[in-house]
Amino acid sequence: MAAMALLARILNARVSPAAGRGGFLSAGVSRPSRPEGARLPAGTRAEDKGVGRPGAPRAGGRAEGPRSLAAMPGPRTLANLVEFFWKDGFSRIHEIQQKHTQEYGKIFKSHFGLQSVVSIADRDMVAQVLRAEGAAPQRADMGSWQEYRHLRGRSTGLISAEGEQWLKMRRVLRQRILKPRDVAIFSGEINQVIADLIKRIYILKSQAEDGETVTNVNDLFFKYSMEGVATILYESRLGCLETSVPQPTVDYIEALGLMFSMFKTSMYAGAIPRWLRPFIPKPWREFCRSWDGLFKFSQIHVDNKLRDIQCHMDRGESVSGGLLTCLFLSQELTLEEIYANITEMLLAGVDTTSFTLSWAVYLLAWHPEVQQTVYREIVKNLGERHVPTAADVPKVPLVRALLKETLRLFPVLPGNGRVTQEDLVVGGYLIPKGTQLALCHYATSYADENFPRPREFRPERWLRKGSLDRVDNFGSIPFGYGVRSCIGQRIAELEIHLLLIQLLQHFEIKTSSWTKAVPAKTHGLLMPGGPIHVRFVNRK
Ligand code: HEM
Numbered sequence: 001m002a003a004m005a006l007l008a009r010i011l012n013a014r015v016s017p018a019a020g021r022g023g024f025l026s027a028g029v030s031r032p033s034r035p036e037g038a039r040l041p042a043g044t045r046a047e048d049k050g051v052g053r054p055g056a057p058r059a060g061g062r063a064e065g066p067r068s069l070a071a072m073p074g075p076r077t078l079a080n081l082v083e084f085f086w087k088d089g090f091s092r093i094h095e096i097q098q099k100h101t102q103e104y105g106k107i108f109k110s111h112f113g114l115q116s117v118v119s120i121a122d123r124d125m126v127a128q129v130l131r132a133e134g135a136a137p138q139r140a141d142m143g144s145w146q147e148y149r150h151l152r153g154r155s156t157g158l159i160s161a162e163g164e165q166w167l168k169m170r171r172v173l174r175q176r177i178l179k180p181r182d183v184a185i186f187s188g189e190i191n192q193v194i195a196d197l198i199k200r201i202y203i204l205k206s207q208a209e210d211g212e213t214v215t216n217v218n219d220l221f222f223k224y225s226m227e228g229v230a231t232i233l234y235e236s237r238l239g240c241l242e243t244s245v246p247q248p249t250v251d252y253i254e255a256l257g258l259m260f261s262m263f264k265t266s267m268y269a270g271a272i273p274r275w276l277r278p279f280i281p282k283p284w285r286e287f288c289r290s291w292d293g294l295f296k297f298s299q300i301h302v303d304n305k306l307r308d309i310q311c312h313m314d315r316g317e318s319v320s321g322g323l324l325t326c327l328f329l330s331q332e333l334t335l336e337e338i339y340a341n342i343t344e345m346l347l348a349g350v351d352t353t354s355f356t357l358s359w360a361v362y363l364l365a366w367h368p369e370v371q372q373t374v375y376r377e378i379v380k381n382l383g384e385r386h387v388p389t390a391a392d393v394p395k396v397p398l399v400r401a402l403l404k405e406t407l408r409l410f411p412v413l414p415g416n417g418r419v420t421q422e423d424l425v426v427g428g429y430l431i432p433k434g435t436q437l438a439l440c441h442y443a444t445s446y447a448d449e450n451f452p453r454p455r456e457f458r459p460e461r462w463l464r465k466g467s468l469d470r471v472d473n474f475g476s477i478p479f480g481y482g483v484r485s486c487i488g489q490r491i492a493e494l495e496i497h498l499l500l501i502q503l504l505q506h507f508e509i510k511t512s513s514w515t516k517a518v519p520a521k522t523h524g525l526l527m528p529g530g531p532i533h534v535r536f537v538n539r540k
Pocket residue numbers: 139158159170229344345346348349350352353356412413416417477478479480481482483484485486487488489491492
């Protein structure tokens with residue numbers, strides 16, 4: 001299914017190859033103290049080794065300047081075109097990150113037509129770029145998103161907005177959903193959705209040939225994620241987990257599907273200059289059509305809720321509620337801003353969560369010993385049938401570790417983007433203001449120096465050994481970092497933690513004769529490259 005594909009398109013498609021052979025153990029990111037200096041071979045300069053400040057005098061006394069982008073290694077335009085368009089590199093962006101990192105090193109430059117992108121596949125450089133960001137970081141050029149909104153008289157939402165407009169909306173939403181305690185109040189609603197999902201699993205099992213296998217679990221988790229996030233965003237149920245799904249919900253799923261199926265087409269929508277549109281109209285037309293569908297759906301549900309609130313107010317009753325109610329009553333956002341943000345959050349919150357759940361279940365099925373350890377912790381600390389709430393999650397650290405390890409192995413957004421807002425020196429190179437950076441999270445997630453035995457599924461690597469132990473690691477930041485990080489992180493975590501606990505309480509998840517090894521593929525997001533089939537065996 002589709003959703004966050006467009007955000008991911010922006011974030012990933014620009015993530016091409018990453019760079020420079022070996023070399024950069026740690027690289028400084030700082031504002032350049034002077035313009036481009038003399039060029040030295042990569043790996044020989046002080047700041048390449050992370051031991052010099054740009055512009056600082058070297059041991060011999062002469063100040064050494066950063067190298068220019070022209071000196072940065074990277075794949076040539078033609079090689080990139082062949083890789084992406086001829087060899088369908090768009091579905092292997094995650095692998096290409098690793099390949100290019102090996103070929104060119106941890107910082108490298110790629111060209112896509114007129115645009116060049118600097119890719120960074122080093123944990124410390126990523127950390128320093130993100131720590132150096134200003135008040136309103138920019139992820140990528142959102143011109144086509146903004147143009148659609150302008151055309152239809154719509155507002156931008158958090159994903160598509162920039163500058164002051166973004167800051168204003170982020171400030172409002174941050175107060176409501178950014179902290180775990182803000183979203184803890186939704187445990188009850190999410191648990192109702194989980195109860196429906198578990199009922200659905202029993203129904204699907206009863207229809208299965210072997211009485212246990214659920215085929216294509218992502219279909220199920222897509223419905224769960226959509227229902228879960230909509231419960232929070234719209235404060236109402238959509239009926240995704242019912243046997244017969246209501247028509248507007250079916251229409252919305254189709255609009256998402258359209259966006260997903262035309263992933264490449266929609267990429268071109270932004271890339272094709274306006275003057276060419278009369279000659280190649282399809283990408284832009286489809287892009288608008290799918291946004292029309294997504295906005296329409298959100299508007300129907302937001303309006304329903306607002307009418308309901310208005311009725312209560314007209315009767316003089318006091319009104320309280322969740323996110324939408326608060327947004328409406330506080331009047332900090334205009335109605336158009338509410339529509340736009342709810343639309344973009346729904347778009348961002350469905351596939352991301354469902355792919356992560358699919359991978360978690362896949363990993364548990366293939367690693368029964370890990371599953372058993374997690375299950376034992378749940379039974380010991382929560383009990384066999386205790387319905388958990390957010391307050392219970394810290395009592396089962398292995399469940400949190402399971403999610404972190406799943407997202408390390410399968411980061412839904414294998415790469416992220418930033419446009420530099422001032423000149424920076426990264427890895428010894430001067431990166432001018434306005435450069436598109438691609439942060440290669442997939443490559444850093446699989447780097448030995450960040451995660452020993454990186455291919456192994458070992459949730460316990462995320463457990464803290466003591467209260468002072470820190471397991472944060474910029475090698476794996478699946479929700480991003482800093483002021484522009486994922487606003488829905490706590491919602492996603494709540495949905496995933498509560499569901500994993502209850503799934504394991506009810507079922508032992510096992511492979512079946514239909515279960516195959518499923519590779520990851522990039523289709524905007526990093527997703528299962530084939531259907532995942534597993535058995536849900538009832539616990540005694
Ligand atoms: C496993 C689930 C999820 C993952 C892995 C994920 C990951 C991400 C990442 C990596 C970013 C970019 C952060 C950055 O640039 O630093 C992002 C942005 C965003 N996410 Fe999520 N996300 C998930 C679920 C959700 C959910 C459930 C929602 C909504 C309820 C959501 C809403 C957003 C929004 C609105 C943005 C843009 C924020 C901004 O620009 O201010 N995400 N997400």
